[in-house]
Amino acid sequence: MDHTYVDEKNLKSLEDLAVVLVTGILTLQTLHNLQVKAIDLGIMPDEMATRTNTILWDLRRLMKLYLEQTENVLELVPDDFNAEAIINGLKKRELTKARQMIRKKNAKDNTTDA
Numbered sequence: 001m002d003h004t005y006v007d008e009k010n011l012k013s014l015e016d017l018a019v020v021l022v023t024g025i026l027t028l029q030t031l032h033n034l035q036v037k038a039i040d041l042g043i044m045p046d047e048m049a050t051r052t053n054t055i056l057w058d059l060r061r062l063m064k065l066y067l068e069q070t071e072n073v074l075e076l077v078p079d080d081f082n083a084e085a086i087i088n089g090l091k092k093r094e095l096t097k098a099r100q101m102i103r104k105k106n107a108k109d110n111t112t113d114a
Helices: 014-041 046-074 083-113
Strands: none
Touching (some): 014 083
């Protein structure tokens, strides 16, 4: 997924906040998984691995806080607006972006071939 900068001026509703929180959790989970993989591969010197364990602890703590905050925000919005709906919406948006990029590339390739 592309990482999109979100301007805080665009935050206008609890639904917007919920989306930001869910994407934040996904980002933190990705960072966590990459750090774990780096440790599992043994690709870092020992002193970096020690620091990475501290980073992992902090990421877990942040994910827990984000999750609690997300749950609290989602309690204040309609029931059909939940984390699963947000993630599905993000996936759909990414698929749409990918399709548009492929179409643009194919159109460009077709004009270059002519």
